[in-house]
Amino acid sequence: MNRIGTRTTGRPTLSEVARLSGVSPITASRALRGVSTVAPELVRKVVEAANQLGYVANPAARALASAQSQSIVVLIPSLSNQLFIDTLEAIHAVMHPRGLEVLIGNFHYDVDEEEKLIRNYLAYQPRGILLTGFDRTDASRRLLAASQVPCVHMMELADTGPCVGFSQEHAGVVAAHNLLGRGRRRLAYVAAQMDPRVMQRAEGFRRALREAGVYDPDLEIMTPQPSSIGLGSDLFRALMHAHPDVDGIFFCNDDLGHGAIYEAQRQGLKVPEQVAMVGFNDLPASAHTVPRLTSIRTPRAAIGRAAAQMLLERLDGKTSGVQSRDLGFELVVRES
Amino acid sequence: MNRIGTRTTGRPTLSEVARLSGVSPITASRALRGVSTVAPELVRKVVEAANQLGYVANPAARALASAQSQSIVVLIPSLSNQLFIDTLEAIHAVMHPRGLEVLIGNFHYDVDEEEKLIRNYLAYQPRGILLTGFDRTDASRRLLAASQVPCVHMMELADTGPCVGFSQEHAGVVAAHNLLGRGRRRLAYVAAQMDPRVMQRAEGFRRALREAGVYDPDLEIMTPQPSSIGLGSDLFRALMHAHPDVDGIFFCNDDLGHGAIYEAQRQGLKVPEQVAMVGFNDLPASAHTVPRLTSIRTPRAAIGRAAAQMLLERLDGKTSGVQSRDLGFELVVRES
DNA sequence: CTGTTAGCGCGTTCAC
DNA sequence: GTGAACGCGCTAACAG
Numbered sequence: 001m002n003r004i005g006t007r008t009t010g011r012p013t014l015s016e017v018a019r020l021s022g023v024s025p026i027t028a029s030r031a032l033r034g035v036s037t038v039a040p041e042l043v044r045k046v047v048e049a050a051n052q053l054g055y056v057a058n059p060a061a062r063a064l065a066s067a068q069s070q071s072i073v074v075l076i077p078s079l080s081n082q083l084f085i086d087t088l089e090a091i092h093a094v095m096h097p098r099g100l101e102v103l104i105g106n107f108h109y110d111v112d113e114e115e116k117l118i119r120n121y122l123a124y125q126p127r128g129i130l131l132t133g134f135d136r137t138d139a140s141r142r143l144l145a146a147s148q149v150p151c152v153h154m155m156e157l158a159d160t161g162p163c164v165g166f167s168q169e170h171a172g173v174v175a176a177h178n179l180l181g182r183g184r185r186r187l188a189y190v191a192a193q194m195d196p197r198v199m200q201r202a203e204g205f206r207r208a209l210r211e212a213g214v215y216d217p218d219l220e221i222m223t224p225q226p227s228s229i230g231l232g233s234d235l236f237r238a239l240m241h242a243h244p245d246v247d248g249i250f251f252c253n254d255d256l257g258h259g260a261i262y263e264a265q266r267q268g269l270k271v272p273e274q275v276a277m278v279g280f281n282d283l284p285a286s287a288h289t290v291p292r293l294t295s296i297r298t299p300r301a302a303i304g305r306a307a308a309q310m311l312l313e314r315l316d317g318k319t320s321g322v323q324s325r326d327l328g329f330e331l332v333v334r335e336s
Numbered sequence: 337m338n339r340i341g342t343r344t345t346g347r348p349t350l351s352e353v354a355r356l357s358g359v360s361p362i363t364a365s366r367a368l369r370g371v372s373t374v375a376p377e378l379v380r381k382v383v384e385a386a387n388q389l390g391y392v393a394n395p396a397a398r399a400l401a402s403a404q405s406q407s408i409v410v411l412i413p414s415l416s417n418q419l420f421i422d423t424l425e426a427i428h429a430v431m432h433p434r435g436l437e438v439l440i441g442n443f444h445y446d447v448d449e450e451e452k453l454i455r456n457y458l459a460y461q462p463r464g465i466l467l468t469g470f471d472r473t474d475a476s477r478r479l480l481a482a483s484q485v486p487c488v489h490m491m492e493l494a495d496t497g498p499c500v501g502f503s504q505e506h507a508g509v510v511a512a513h514n515l516l517g518r519g520r521r522r523l524a525y526v527a528a529q530m531d532p533r534v535m536q537r538a539e540g541f542r543r544a545l546r547e548a549g550v551y552d553p554d555l556e557i558m559t560p561q562p563s564s565i566g567l568g569s570d571l572f573r574a575l576m577h578a579h580p581d582v583d584g585i586f587f588c589n590d591d592l593g594h595g596a597i598y599e600a601q602r603q604g605l606k607v608p609e610q611v612a613m614v615g616f617n618d619l620p621a622s623a624h625t626v627p628r629l630t631s632i633r634t635p636r637a638a639i640g641r642a643a644a645q646m647l648l649e650r651l652d653g654k655t656s657g658v659q660s661r662d663l664g665f666e667l668v669v670r671e672s
Numbered sequence: 673c674t675g676t677t678a679g680c681g682c683g684t685t686c687a688c
Numbered sequence: 689g690t691g692a693a694c695g696c697g698c699t700a701a702c703a704g
Contacts, residue, residue: 013681023691024690025681025683026691026692030690033683056455059460060395060680060681066696079424089442229623230623258624262625285594288594288595393697396697397698401680401700403699685693688689
């Protein structure tokens with residue numbers, strides 16, 4: 001059988017496109033990439049030939065020759081959280097029209113896994129990297145710095161690198177003020193996962209309670225377990241059992257809040273009359289639970305979009321240095 | 337400044353590893369890949385040199401030289417559905433230890449977008465492709481066939497290609513039987529998105545109702561809108577308004593079911609006394625809503641795992657031809 | 673079991 | 689504005 005050699009792809013190459021359009025390969029290359037000054041007439045011919053052959057450039061050859069791929073790496077701590085899916089989609093929507101491929105790395109809230117991902121993905125010579133937060137290993141930081149690949153950090157704000165996010169700590173303050181404003185004094189913080197952002201929100205919440213003179217460390221329930229609805233039910237039950245006088249709770253995310261709402265309903269415990277609740281992220285379900293969950297809406301899609309754009313600007317050399325973009329958040333007051 | 341040339345990566349190359357370990361580049365290559373027969377002593381030396389230099393192979397060069405990447409492409413219709421996230425994670429868990437990168441393509445339930453993704457990703461010379469279902473454009477099919485890249489289809493069963501999934505139609509039958517078994521006769525099917533699998537479940541549900549002599553086409557509510565909790569509330573409200581005598585509903589997925597449960601609660605409509613409900617997928621929340629939602633649990637992680645393994649076997653040439661693997665599903669009876 | 677040779681397909685560099 | 693030559697880093701093919 002006339003099998004193609006194992007070293008060749010069998011797909012049309014740039015040379016074939018060039019031959020068909022009567023120009024040199026390099027002109028075809030330039031025409032297809034839209035760079036430099038190629039006569040419009042030639043461009044037309046080349047593009048036509050490419051379409052006719054169904055030519056698609058070989059990314060490997062391209063990356064090898066230019067020492068640069070057409071990929072952007074995005075490193076996120078979890079895929080199971082709708083939060084990051086929304087961010088991812090927004091990033092993709094910005095990058096795709098620019099011909100940039102988005103490589104997704106999920107490090108499962110594990111900085112060592114993130115380090116491995118960085119080492120691995122750097123080998124792909126990505127054009128840029130989008131990172132979640134600022135908490136990572138020193139080795140990761142060194143790898144990133146040595147690579148010279150432009151980075152933008154998402155979700156948190158800091159002056160140590162270009163970033164797009166909002167003040168997690170302030171979100172904690174706002175949640176506290178909402179609860180305090182409703183006359184609640186026995187306020188609890190219920191958290192899982194305990195990633196850096198969860199801790200920052202805890203810090204803000206704590207500070208506000210302290211200033212109001214109602215802070216009680218016994219009412220901070222934190223577990224490193226992954227967050228889930230079931231866990232929210234469990235933590236709520238345990239909390240109310242140990243401290244029946246709690247009259248307001250800030251959950252580090254909506255999943256926990258939903259679990260608590262279900263559990264409260266099962267126990268016949270009135271929300272918000274007996275216990276008020278504030279969630280975080282404002283997932284779609286929060287607008288529908290009974291009662292509807294008051295929550296802090298995070299601009300996750302906007303963060304993805306803005307971070308992607310900031311990265312593009314850096315690639316184009318339009319900006320440089322540390323740039324911090326605060327997209328804020330919004331307390332969505334509902335029934336809980 | 338002594339900047340490295342723009343054509344070079346600045347990272348250690350195979351030649352440097354070879355030089356440091358006193359062998360030829362090709363021997364270093366073989367040692368690192370663990371192929372062929374290289375003397376154990378040499379392997380040790382090469383690996384040591386590679387570690388010392390922090391060498392990571394350049395995937396682009398590798399792909400170019402071997403006409404084959406270390407990537408597996410997975411094409412899914414949505415990232416917003418927890419279903420596919422679970423599948424994705426399982427696939428990754430199988431592929432990663434084998435040194436295979438998973439490239440995720442989200443085609444947003446759009447066969448034309450899927451076709452573009454296929455055209456694009458094929459240029460990356462993936463080792464294999466994991467597809468969702470069998471419904472795609474003819475061009476997609478041709479592209480795939482011409483590429484010779486091994487494929488495995490997920491979620492549905494058919495005899496037209498290797499696949500791992502379960503009978504969507506039978507799931508519809510089982511849902512119907514559960515409702516019929518509880519004495520319900522006015523049964524509705526409420527669906528959104530209307531992807532092929534949703535339609536297959538509809539077909540099974542319909543068939544079972546027909547056999548029981550209770551099929552009423554007016555009680556099929558289908559909309560192409562994307563599925564969501566809010567939509568579930570809306571559709572449920574509209575349905576019960578138009579047909580107050582409906583006493584059982586099968587939802588094409590749990591999101592719609594959850595929305596209906598919330599809405600029923602708001603309307604003071606007793607579930608399941610007045611209307612029984614069966615969902616599909618068994619998302620985590622279904623075990624916690626009030627009342628807890630009876631649902632069909634789909635083996636989404638198992639499907640990802642098995643599909644990945646089937647693909648690996650094909651890559652290793654262990655199997656070939658059409659192979660269909662039915663992983664079944666499970667009706668989880670709860671309170672609704 | 674190891675090395676030599678050659679080339680994967682493209683873009684950079686420099687010449688025209 | 690266009691082209692020739694070369695090389696990116698690696699591995700297939702074939703010797704030995």
